[in-house]
Structures are given as C-alpha cells and as structure tokens.
Amino acid sequence: MSDGSTLHARLTAAPPLSDPAGAEARLADIAGALPKSLLAGPMRALLLGLADHSPFLWHLVSRDPERIVRLAERAPEAASAAIIADQRAAGRPEPGVALDLEAVGRRLRHNRAEHALLVALADIGGLWPLATVTRSLSDFADASVSAAIDAMLRQAEDLGRFRPADSEVSQEGSGLVVLGLGKLGAHELNYSSDIDLVIFFDPEVAPLKEGLEPIPFFSRLAQGVAKLLQERSAEGYVHRVDYRLRPDPGSTPTAMTLNSAYTYYETLGQNWERAAFIKARPIAGDIPAGERFLAELRPFIWRKYFDFASIADVHAMKRQIHAVRGHDTIAVAGHDIKLGRGGIREIEFFVQTQQLVFGGRRPALRGRRTIEMLASLTDEGWIDADARDALTAAYDFLRTVEHRLQMVRDEQTQRLPAETAELESFARFAGFAGLPAFEAALLQHARAVQARYALLFEAEPDLSAEMGDLVFSGAGDDPATLRTLQQLGFREAERAVETVRGWHFGRRPAVRSPRAREVLTELVPALMQALGGTPDPDAALDALDRAFGRMPAAVELLTILRSHERLRLLFADLLGTAPRLADTVAFSPHVLDAVIDPGFVAPTTDAGQLAEQYRGLVGTPANHEDFLDRSRDAARQMRFVTGARLLSGILPPSGAGQAFAGIAAAAVTTSLEAVSRTFTAEHGTVPGGCIVVLGLGRLGSRQLTAESDLDLVVLYDFDPENRTSTGPKALDAGVAYNRLTQRLVAALTAPTRRGGLYEVDLRLRPGGGQGMIATQFRSFRTYLREEAELWELMALTRARVISGDAGLAVAVSDAIRTVLCAPRTPKVVHRAVRAMRDLVAREKGDGGDLDLKLAPGGLLDLDFLAQAIVLGRAGQHPELVGLDAPALFAAAAGHGWLSDPAARQLAEAYRLFDDVHHWQRLMVEGEPAEASPVALARLAAASGLPDARALTAQIATERGQVRAIFERILS
Numbered sequence: 001m002s003d004g005s006t007l008h009a010r011l012t013a014a015p016p017l018s019d020p021a022g023a024e025a026r027l028a029d030i031a032g033a034l035p036k037s038l039l040a041g042p043m044r045a046l047l048l049g050l051a052d053h054s055p056f057l058w059h060l061v062s063r064d065p066e067r068i069v070r071l072a073e074r075a076p077e078a079a080s081a082a083i084i085a086d087q088r089a090a091g092r093p094e095p096g097v098a099l100d101l102e103a104v105g106r107r108l109r110h111n112r113a114e115h116a117l118l119v120a121l122a123d124i125g126g127l128w129p130l131a132t133v134t135r136s137l138s139d140f141a142d143a144s145v146s147a148a149i150d151a152m153l154r155q156a157e158d159l160g161r162f163r164p165a166d167s168e169v170s171q172e173g174s175g176l177v178v179l180g181l182g183k184l185g186a187h188e189l190n191y192s193s194d195i196d197l198v199i200f201f202d203p204e205v206a207p208l209k210e211g212l213e214p215i216p217f218f219s220r221l222a223q224g225v226a227k228l229l230q231e232r233s234a235e236g237y238v239h240r241v242d243y244r245l246r247p248d249p250g251s252t253p254t255a256m257t258l259n260s261a262y263t264y265y266e267t268l269g270q271n272w273e274r275a276a277f278i279k280a281r282p283i284a285g286d287i288p289a290g291e292r293f294l295a296e297l298r299p300f301i302w303r304k305y306f307d308f309a310s311i312a313d314v315h316a317m318k319r320q321i322h323a324v325r326g327h328d329t330i331a332v333a334g335h336d337i338k339l340g341r342g343g344i345r346e347i348e349f350f351v352q353t354q355q356l357v358f359g360g361r362r363p364a365l366r367g368r369r370t371i372e373m374l375a376s377l378t379d380e381g382w383i384d385a386d387a388r389d390a391l392t393a394a395y396d397f398l399r400t401v402e403h404r405l406q407m408v409r410d411e412q413t414q415r416l417p418a419e420t421a422e423l424e425s426f427a428r429f430a431g432f433a434g435l436p437a438f439e440a441a442l443l444q445h446a447r448a449v450q451a452r453y454a455l456l457f458e459a460e461p462d463l464s465a466e467m468g469d470l471v472f473s474g475a476g477d478d479p480a481t482l483r484t485l486q487q488l489g490f491r492e493a494e495r496a497v498e499t500v501r502g503w504h505f506g507r508r509p510a511v512r513s514p515r516a517r518e519v520l521t522e523l524v525p526a527l528m529q530a531l532g533g534t535p536d537p538d539a540a541l542d543a544l545d546r547a548f549g550r551m552p553a554a555v556e557l558l559t560i561l562r563s564h565e566r567l568r569l570l571f572a573d574l575l576g577t578a579p580r581l582a583d584t585v586a587f588s589p590h591v592l593d594a595v596i597d598p599g600f601v602a603p604t605t606d607a608g609q610l611a612e613q614y615r616g617l618v619g620t621p622a623n624h625e626d627f628l629d630r631s632r633d634a635a636r637q638m639r640f641v642t643g644a645r646l647l648s649g650i651l652p653p654s655g656a657g658q659a660f661a662g663i664a665a666a667a668v669t670t671s672l673e674a675v676s677r678t679f680t681a682e683h684g685t686v687p688g689g690c691i692v693v694l695g696l697g698r699l700g701s702r703q704l705t706a707e708s709d710l711d712l713v714v715l716y717d718f719d720p721e722n723r724t725s726t727g728p729k730a731l732d733a734g735v736a737y738n739r740l741t742q743r744l745v746a747a748l749t750a751p752t753r754r755g756g757l758y759e760v761d762l763r764l765r766p767g768g769g770q771g772m773i774a775t776q777f778r779s780f781r782t783y784l785r786e787e788a789e790l791w792e793l794m795a796l797t798r799a800r801v802i803s804g805d806a807g808l809a810v811a812v813s814d815a816i817r818t819v820l821c822a823p824r825t826p827k828v829v830h831r832a833v834r835a836m837r838d839l840v841a842r843e844k845g846d847g848g849d850l851d852l853k854l855a856p857g858g859l860l861d862l863d864f865l866a867q868a869i870v871l872g873r874a875g876q877h878p879e880l881v882g883l884d885a886p887a888l889f890a891a892a893a894g895h896g897w898l899s900d901p902a903a904r905q906l907a908e909a910y911r912l913f914d915d916v917h918h919w920q921r922l923m924v925e926g927e928p929a930e931a932s933p934v935a936l937a938r939l940a941a942a943s944g945l946p947d948a949r950a951l952t953a954q955i956a957t958e959r960g961q962v963r964a965i966f967e968r969i970l971s
Contacts, residue, residue, distance in 0.1 A: 007079070007118075008038065008072040013126030014045035016433055017052045018425040026051035026058060033065035038072055046125050053429035056410040060117045067114060076122040080136050083118065087111045088143035091150030099154045105228055108144060109235040115140050119191070120407050123400075130396050131371070133403065138180075138187040141195050144238050145178060146171070146284040148225040155224070161217060163207045175206030176218065176285035177258065177293055181245050185279035186368040190399065192406035192413075194240040195229075196276075197222075199255040202289065218255035240412070245276055248505035250498055258293055265300045268506040270517060275352045277301045278359075279368045303360040330446050332439045333423055337398050337405075338414035339469070339480065342446025344398050346453045347391050354382055370395060387452050394445035401442070404430045470525040472500040488532025496538065499545050500524060508545065510554035510586075519558040527561065530568040534576030536934035543575040547586035557589035567592050570644065577938045578647055578922050580706060584640045587755060588633065591640045603645050605655050610662035611669060614638060618670060627674050628747060631667060632754040638663045643706050643922050653918035654911075660704035661695075667757060668693055668710070668748065669803040675743040679736075684727020686736055688719030691774075692804030692812055693744075696764050700798040701884060703914065705921035709759040710748070713799070714741045717777040717808055734776065741774040764795050777808060777815075784819040790832045794867040796820060797881070820881050826872030826897075833868040834970040837861065849952060850928040852913045852920065857959030859917060861966045862910045865889075868970065873897065885910050902965050909958040916943055916955070 017023055027047055031039060038044070047068070050057045061068050071079055090107040093099050119136055122128040128136070149171055156162035164170060182196040183189045199222045203214040226241040243254055247264040256264075265273065278301060282290025330341050338344045351373045359365040364376050371392055378388040402414055404426070417423040420435075427438035469480035477497050485493035503520055506512040511520055534540045548554060561568045571592070574582040584591060594600060604610065617634035621627035642659040645651040651659065672693060697711035698704045716737040723733040731739070748758050766775050766783040775783075784796075796816050801809040837860070846854035853859045866885040869892050874880045880891060886907035893903035919942050924931040931939070936948035945951045 004075050004078075006073050007076045007121060007125070007127065008043050010076075010127050011042035011046060011125040013124065013431065014042060015049035015053060015124060015431055016428040017048060018428050019052055020048070023048040023052035026062070030062050030065045034069065038069065042125070043072060046121065049124065049429070050120075053425065054120075054407050054409075057117060057120050057407055060113055067117060071114070071118050071121060076118060076127055079118055080115065080122075080140075083111050083115045084136075084140050084143045087115070087140060088146050091147035091152075091154070093154070099151065099158060101151060101155065101228065104147070104151050105231055105238075106233070106235065108147060108229070108238045109233060112140070112144070112238045113235055116191075116410070123403060124407075130399050131369075134183070134188045134190070134399070137189040137191065137193075138184055141184055141189055141239055142180070142283045144229060145180070145195070145197065145225065148228045149176065149178065149221075149284045151228060152221045152224045156217070156221065161209050161212055163209060171285050172287065173205065173207075174286055175202040175204070175289070176221075177201065177282060177290040178284035179280050179290060179294075180283040181276050181280050183279070184283070185281040186370070187281075188279075188369060188399075190406060191403040192410050194242040194412060196242050196245050197283075198243065198246045198261075198280075199285075200258045200261050200293065201255055202258050205286075205289070215253050215255065215257070219253045222254040236410070245273075247273075248502075248507065250502060250505070251507065258289075262293070262296060265297060268512065269300055270504055271356065271521075272504075274301050274356055278352055278355055278366070281368065301359075302366060303356075330443060330450075332416060332442055333420065334416060334418035335442070335446075336415045336480075337401055337442075339471075339478070340446075342394075342448070342450040342453075344395065344402065344414070346449050347395050347398075350391065350449075350453050351377070358382065383452075390448040391452060394449045397441065397445045401430055470528055472497060472504060472521075472524055485528070485532075488529060489534075489537045490532065490541070492538050496528075496541055499541055500528070502545075503548060508548035508551075510548040510551035513553065513555065516553065516555045516558060519555060519562060523558055523562045526565070526568060527572070530572035531575065533569065534572050535937055536576055536932070539932065539934055540572060540576035543579050543582055547575075547582060550583075551586050554586075557585065560589055560592055564592075567595060570595055570648075573647065574644070576934065578643060579925050580922065581640055581643045581647070584636055584643075588636055588640075591637045594637060594641045595644055600641065600645070601650055603642075603651050603655070603659065605651075605658035605662065607662040607665055610638070610659065611666040614663065614666035615670060621674075624674065624678055625752070628750065628752050629754040631670060631674075631747075632752060632757050635663060635667050635757055636755065639706065646706075646918065646922060653915040654703075656918055657698070657703040657705065657914075660706065660708070661699055661702040664699055664704055664708075664710055664758065665695065665802040668695075668712070668744075671747040671757075672744055672803050675740060675747050679740050679743060680727065682727060683729050683731050683736055683739075684725040686718045686725050686733045687722040689716065689725075689733060689737070690718070690805035690808045691716040691737060691740065692801050692808045694799050694812065695802040696795050696799045698798075699802070700800045705918050707921045709761050711761050711764050711795075713762070713765045714744070714774040715777050715780050715808070715812055716774055717811075734772070737776075738772050738774045745773070764792070766792075777812065780812075781815045784815060788819070790829070790871070791836050793819060793871055794833070794836070794864070797867045797870045817878070817881055820870060821874045821878045823875035824872055826868075829868050829872035830970045833864050833871075837864050837966075837970070847927055849956060850920075850931060852917045852928065852955070855959060857909075857961070857963030857966065859910070859913050861962055862906060862913070865906065865966060865969065869897070898965075898969075905958075905961050906965060909962045912943065912954070912958060916951070919943075 027039075027044075038047070047061065050061060087108065090104055090111065115136075119128075119133055122136075123133045153162055153171065153174060153176075157164065162174075164173070177200040179185070179198045179200070180195065181198060183193060184195045184197075189195070199218065201214060201218045206214055206218075208214060208217060222243065226243070229238040229241050231237065243249065246252060246254070246256060247261055247268075265277075277294075277297065280294060282294070336343060348370060351370050354377055355365050355373060358380070362380055364380055365373065367373050367376060374383070374388045374392055374395075377383045378385055401416075405411075405413055405416070408426070408429070417426055424435045427435045430438060432438040432441070469478060469484050471478040471481045477494060481497060482493040485496050490496045502508070503511045504517055506517065511517055528541075531537045531540045531544070551557075561571060571582065571585055574585060614634050617637060618627070618630045621630050639660065642651065642656050642663065645659075646653065646656040672691070676691075692715050694700070694713040694715065695711065696713060698708050699710050699712075714737075716733075718733040718737075725731045725733070725736050745760050745762070748760050749756070762773050765773070766780060766788070784793075797820060799816055801812055840854070840860065841856075844854055846856070846858075849855065851858065862885055866888045869888050870880050870883075873892075873895070877891075877895070880888060883891065889898060889903040889906045889910075892898040893900050898906075916939055919939050920928050920931070923935045923938055933948060936951065940946065940948050940951035943951055943954075945954060
C-alpha cells in the first residue's frame with residue numbers, strides 16, 4: 001500500500017549502468033531544467049539508468065523535462081489515477097464544444113506518454129510490484145478505449161447516424177459491447193502490449209438512424225477506434241489494437257451481432273477460444289450488456305463435466321510452439337521469454353488448461369488472473385505449494401524482464417538480445433550486476449517452469465515440427481511460425497497460416513466437428529512438415545484445403561494420418577503431385593490401409609490375380625444396390641493402390657497400364673455377372689444364348705491409364721430356332737441382350753453414394769452411335785467381312801475379349817483375326833490411314849506441345865503406323881496380330897519394311913510418350929497444356945530427365961522425328 005508520499009521520496013532502486021560517462025553526458029544536457037533535488041540520490045541514479053538503457057524513456061524525459069518534475073513530486077498512485085481520469089474524459093468535449101478528433105488524439109497520446117513514463121519510474125524504481133504495474137497499465141487501456149468509443153459515438157451523433165434517447169451521448173444503452181481479452185481482460189497488460197478487443201452489438205437496442213444498417217455502422221466505429229488509438233505522431237501513439245480474437249476474423253466483419261457471436265461459440269468455438277474467454281471482461285460500451293453476454297457464454301467456457309479432451313487439445317496447441325519436455329538446454333541469448341521453453345506462455349497454459357478441465361465443477365478456478373489462479377489451484381488440491389511458489393516466482397521474474405525489454409524502445413517484443421554486449425547491457429537494465437547473474441536467474445526460473453509443465457503433459461506424444469515453431473491457434477501470425485514455414489518451402493507463409501487457421505475456424509465442412517478440429521490441432525505440425533517435403537508445399541496445401549471443402553467429414557482421415565508417419569508422407573506427396581489420388585483418399589480414407597499392407601511392395605499385373613482381388617473386395621453383397629457400392633469401393637481402392645505404386649516407383653507405367661486394365665476387366669466381368677443374375681430372375685435365359693464384351697483402345701491393348709474411359713463392344717449369340725427367353729417375362733433374344741447391355745452399362749456408369757466407377761464408350765460397335773447397343777455375333781461377322789471401314793479395322797487391331805462366354809470368345813477372336821489377316825495392298829492401306837489421320841487432325845486438332853496423343857508425331861501417329869503395319873502385312877504375316885506397337889516396329893525392321901534406326905526411333909518415342917502419358921493422367925488435372933511447373937518437374941524426373949525444360953525439348957525432338965518417319969511411310 002502507498003504511504004502517500006511522493007514518487008521521488010519513495011525510490012528504492014535503479015539499474016546498474018553500462019556506460020556511466022554517456023549517461024552523465026545525457027543527464028547534463030537537461031540538468032538545467034531540473035531542480036537540484038532530482039539530481040541527487042536515488043532519483044539521479046534512476047535518471048542515469050534511463051539515459052543509459054532506454055532510448056524510449058529518455059526521449060520522454062528529455063523532450064519535456066517538466067514531465068519528470070510533475071511525476072516525481074506526486075504520489076505515483078495519485079498521478080496514475082489523475083492521468084487515467086483525464087484519459088477517460090478525453091473523448092467527451094465540454095458542453096457546447098464541437099468534437100475535434102485531432103485534439104482528442106493529441107490528448108490521448110500526451111496522456112499515454114505521461115503514463116508510460118510514470119509506470120516505468122514506479123516499476124524500475126522499486127515502488128510498485130508486478131500486480132500494481134499491470135493493473136495500472138490495464139486501467140489506462142480501459143480508459144483509452146472508453147474515450148475512443150465516446151469520441152466515435154459523438155461523431156456519429158453529430159452526423160445524425162446515432163440518436164440516443166437522452167440528449168447526452170452515453171455508452172450505456174448504446175447496444176455496443178466491447179470486451180477486453182487476453183492480458184487486458186485479466187488486468188495483466190504488459191508495458192508495450194497490443195490490446196485484444198472484440199466488438200459486438202445488439203441491433204435491437206442500438207439507437208441508430210432509421211434505415212441505417214448496423215453492421216457497417218459498428219464496423220466503421222470499430223475501425224475509427226483503432227485508427228484513433230494507433231495513429232502515430234511526434235508524441236508517439238496510444239495503443240496498437242488487435243481485433244483478430246473475434247470469431248473467424250478472416251471472414252467476419254469487425255463488429256458482429258451478439259446473437260451471431262453466441263451462435264458461433266456454441267457451435268464452432270474452439271478450446272483456445274474458451275481459454276481466451278477465461279480472461280474476457282467488458283471494458284467499454286454497455287458494461288451491463290457485456291456482463292450478460294459473458295454470463296450467457298458461461299456454459300461454453302466452463303463445461304459441467306471434467307473436460308479431459310481439452311487438456312489434449314490445449315497441449316496440442318502448446319506443442320505447436322515446439323517448447324516441450326526433454327530439452328534441457330535453454331540458450332539465454334536470443335531466447336523468447338514468452339514463447340520459448342520455460343516461458344510465460346507455459347505458465348499461462350499450465351494454469352488455463354487446468355482451469356478449462358476442472359473449472360466447470362470448481363467455480364473457484366474461474367478467475368482471470370494467473371497468480372491468483374495458481375493459489376486457487378493449490379487451495380483446490382490440484383497442485384502443491386512448491387509448484388505454486390516456483391511458478392509464481394518465475395511469472396513475476398519473466399513478466400518483469402518482459403517489461404524491461406519493452407521499455408527499451410517501446411516495442412512489443414519478448415526476445416532477449418542475441419549479441420553479447422547488448423545482452424550484458426540489458427542484464428544491468430533488468431537490475432542485475434552483470435550477465436552471469438542474469439543468466440543464472442533466468443535459467444533457474446525457466447527450468448522450474450519447464451519441469452512443472454512437462455509433468456502436466458508427460459504422457460502426450462510429440463508431433464511438433466522438428467524445424468521450429470508452428471503455431472496456428474489464436475488469430476495473429478506468429479513470426480517464428482512464418483520463418484518455419486519458409487524453411488519448409490512455403491513461398492506464401494502468411495497465406496498458409498490463414499488457410500490452416502480457417503480450418504480451425506470451421507470454414508471447411510470436413511473440419512467443422514469439434515473432434516475433427518481437436519485431432520487437426522494435434523496433427524497440424526507434423527502434417528505441415530510432411531507437406532514441406534513435397535515439390536510445391538503451397539500447391540499441396542491448396543489441394544488439401546480444396547479436399548476439406550468437398551469432404552463431408554475428415555475425422556477418419558485425420559486420425560489415420562496422425563497415427564502413421566509413412567501415410568502422412570505419402571498423402572502429402574499425393575496432394576502435391578497426384579491430386580486425383582489425393583481426392584480418392586479424401587473420399588475414402590480407408591484406401592490408405594492398403595499402403596501399409598506388406599503386399600503393397602509386391603504388385604501383380606496378372607489379370608487373373610487382379611480379378612481374384614477384386615472379387616475378394618466386393619465380397620457377398622446383400623442386394624444389387626449393395627453390389628454397386630461395393631464394386632465402386634473395390635475399384636477405387638485397387639486403382640488407388642496402382643497409382644500409388646506408380647508414384648512410388650514400385651510399378652513402371654507399362655505395368656500400371658496392365659494393372660489398370662486388369663481392374664477394369666474385373667469390374668466389367670463382375671458387373672456382367674451381377675446384372676445377368678437379376679436379369680435372368682426376371683426374364684429367364686435365351687436358349688443357346690451367350691454374351692461377350694470386347695475391350696478396345698487402351699483397355700484392349702492393356703495400356704489403360706488412371707483416368708481412361710472404357711471402349712466396349714457387346715456381342716451375343718443364341719439358337720436361331722428358339723429366340724425367346726424362358727422366364728416369366730419372356731423377351732425376344734435381341735431385345736433381351738440389348739436390355740442386358742443397358743443394365744451392364746448402368747452398373748458401370750451410374751453414380752451412387754460411393755461415387756462413380758467408369759465412363760463407357762460404345763461408339764466403336766458396328767454402326768457407331770446408331771442402332772442397337774449390342775450386336776448379334778453373326779451380324780458382326782458379316783459386317784466385318786462386307787461393310788467395315790478401315791478405321792473400324794484399325795480399332796480392332798487392339799481388340800480383345802475381356803468378359804463373357806468362353807466359347808463365343810474364341811469365335812469372336814477368330815473372326816477378328818480373320819478380318820485383320822485378309823490380303824491388302826500396303827500402299828492402299830497407307831493412303832487410307834493417312835487420310836484418316838488428316839481427318840482426325842481437322843476435326844479434333846491437338847492440345848499443344850504437351851498433348852502426347854493428338855499432336856503431330858505423338859501417340860496417335862505411332863498407333864496409326866502400327867495399325868497400318870498390321871492391316872497391310874498380316875495377310876502374309878499373321879503373327880503380327882496381337883503385338884504391341886514397339887514389337888510391331890521391331891518386326892517391321894526385321895522384314896525390311898522399316899530401317900533399324902527408324903524402328904528404334906519409333907519404339908523409343910512410343911515408350912517415352914506412353915510413360916509420360918501415364919504420368920500425366922495421374923498427376924495433371926485438366927488439359928495437359930495446363931500442367932503446373934511442379935507436375936512438369938515430376939514428369940521430367942519420372943522420365944529420367946533433369947527438368948521440365950529438358951522434358952519438353954525431348955518430347956519436341958522425338959515428335960519431330962516420328963512425324964518425319966510417319967510422313968515418309970504413309971505419304
């Protein structure tokens with residue numbers, strides 16, 4: 001308690017000097033303006049300490065020496081009360097005097113300078129304990145905010161926008177609620193702190209001009225308050241204002257209605273926001289309305305039952321700071337006394353976590369002030385007296401050091417100097433005889449804090465980032481987090497922080513549930529580190545954000561990723577390089593199970609084994625709808641595993657093509673069996689009837705990509721003497737097989753709740769897109785012999801039966817082989833193939849340099865060359881039928897139809913283009929020409945080339961050579 005005597009008379013301390021001569025010279029410059037009583041004894045020592053250590057405080061003294069005289073000759077408590085009272089009145093002009101915002105700002109800044117110097121004198125001079133210092137700073141901030149609110153309301157009244165019932169503008173009854181959070185709310189404000197404010201309003205109460213929209217009005221008012229308090233002049237500023245602790249600050253106005261705020265906290269409020277509201281206090285506006293709002297919010301902050309889930313969530317936030325147990329060495333130089341190991345934040349977390357867990361049942365633990373709550377935790381039996389005393393002493397020491405750091409230049413910093421000479425000087429400013437004594441005290445307190453904090457959370461796993469801080473809770477950007485993200489490879493670190501913060505605010509459907517956000521909080525550091533290992537972390541993070549926007553829920557995925565580092569790394573790689581596979585994981589997280597199965601590294605491309613796997617995954621469906629869902633899940637998982645094997649280098653592109661084709665054949669076969677069972681139950685069987693499905697295009701040649709459609713032709717046959725089915729709803733054979741085909745196509749293409757299976761193209765059947773969708777075998781055979789055009793025969797060079805009756809499959813294969821081996825003149829074939837290629841070029845064009853299929857010299861040219869060899873030469877050389885393109889080029893060279901160099905050139909180009917085409921389909925969303933630089937880099941690496949430029953150059957060279965050979969052969 002104060003004895004009422006002057007500040008000068010009560011001084012008991014002053015900091016040791018680092019540069020006595022320099023301090024004496026500075027004091028001599030103003031000595032003439034000071035009474036002799038202030039130039040001797042403790043006051044002189046204190047003034048020398050300010051001159052030596054604090055450019056900010058010495059500026060306040062030397063700019064206005066009369067200020068130090070006024071403050072020294074009064075009791076500091078009385079001086080503080082007078083300054084605070086004048087600050088509170090600054091926003092209310094005298095009756096009849098017009099509001100002058102510039103004059104209000106000057107008065108507020110003048111008072112802040114006066115108060116800042118007073119608090120520093122009382123603190124450094126040993127007059128006030130920490131609690132009195134922080135209380136005075138908080139009371140002054142309250143007064144500043146209140147004055148700014150008064151000024152803004154008065155301005156609004158003068159403009160006719162605010163119409164109070166009384167003639168005098170009053171904050172009470174204004175509908176405005178201003179809450180102070182953080183250290184301001186707890187009356188624990190530090191010396192150069194921002195002030196954390198949230199502004200709410202009640203539109204039903206606010207006396208606004210009729211028709212005036214309240215949200216823009218109160219948001220502009222809040223912005224006006226911030227501008228008035230933050231505006232700088234030669235006298236400095238008043239306070240930095242931070243509104244980012246309001247609900248989801250990235251997507252909400254500066255001022256929100258009370259109802260909107262309450263709904264947010266009730267549905268989306270996070271544990272860190274509960275912790276923030278422990279300290280919340282109405283400081284301006286309608287104080288009673290603010291108290292009522294906090295009372296209504298009490299169930300959100302203080303849960304009825306012991307909330308042990310909160311301790312894990314709050315600790316997850318702390319682990320993001322990378323200040324965890326097991327780190328015995330604390331470097332003093334450059335140490336962050338707030339966020340670093342053993343720092344202020346650990347004490348606050350220690351207290352607030354236990355308040356959140358136990359405060360719902362123990363009202364004594366609901367206080368705002370840290371030291372008082374340490375005592376209450378002891379009284380309630382949650383911690384012992386030793387822990388209370390050690391943490392209390394550490395808090396007092398660290399907060400005092402924090403104030404000294406901020407008094408040097410009036411900066412909001414908690415980081416100690418890194419340079420030895422500067423650190424030595426600061427140690428003296430903090431009251432120590434030298435650096436060794438300061439280091440010993442700091443280490444003693446920091447280790448005491450660290451030990452108590454570790455005991456509270458000793459059972460928790462460590463998912464913190466190895467590279468440094470990764471803090472995404474709260475609303476501000478942590479500078480250390482931005483540095484860590486930059487080290488991890490994020491080019492746009494601020495945007496990355498805002499993206500992750502948006503997840504915590506529930507901006508994406510997948511992470512709106514409390515459980516999802518709790519798991520996310522714990523996972524985020526490890527997840528960001530995994531994303532940092534991808535070629536483009538920003539793109540990978542964007543892909544994950546889009547996935548969260550599409551997913552209805554993400555708890556399963558997040559839980560899997562939290563448990564398996566290998567899966568985190570794979571998922572991050574998929575996000576960065578194979579967005580289609582990442583989408584699959586987002587839709588069905590369980591597909592990741594296959595990656596940790598030992599069989600993942602032992603792939604098969606055998607169609608029979610793939611069909612067996614597919615049937616095993618489909619199992620025994622309960623009904624047709626269940627079959628459709630299971631078939632989609634089975635195909636999704638197997639295609640994902642194949643893509644992941646391709647991405648991981650376990651399968652080459654050609655092997656992946658065979659696997660994708662095997663999966664598709666299995667899907668067609670099981671679908672045909674399923675629809676045949678239900679169809680037969682309704683319509684019976686056709687006597688002597690049978691059906692097969694031909695695969696053409698890449699499916700037929702076993703080169704299917706991750707995103708290929710299925711080119712199918714359905715053929716059937718039956719006994720011509722009896723063409724009616726045997727079931728209760730008898731059908732003609734032709735009608736029956738066409739309806740069965742319709743059901744097959746629907747089973748393959750219909751979207752269900754489990755997504756899609758395949759797109760199907762039936763246009764390669766006889767007659768193209770006209771007529772029946774299934775063709776009788778005898779008609780097919782006649783069509784091939786008498787009507788088929790060359791382009792249809794070209795397509796048949798890659799046809800094979802993938803499903804259906806074995807006997808009919810042999811007959812169909814023989815018929816195709818017969819027509820392909822019919823005698824033809826090579827030159828006639830060449831002219832027809834060239835004409836077909838020109839027609840495709842005219843009708844479809846190409847997608848540019850990265851279009852490996854349609855661009856001149858690309859895969860279409862190579863396929864047409866191969867097909868020309870078969871159709872022109874198989875009459876004399878039937879062994880050509882069924883060979884792939886590179887084998888056909890080799891055979892052509894062996895027979896002298898191509899030179900050896902040309903055959904090698906075509907084969908090498910085909911393998912390169914086909915491999916890159918597989919990678920494109922896996923890694924590039926949209927058109928190939930729109931491939932990102934990262935995707936191009938991965939394509940280059942997969943192709944054994946150093947970079948994207950080398951890849952595009954190689955493709956261009958190969959395409960030019962292929963086109964030259966194409967022109968020479970088919971001209």
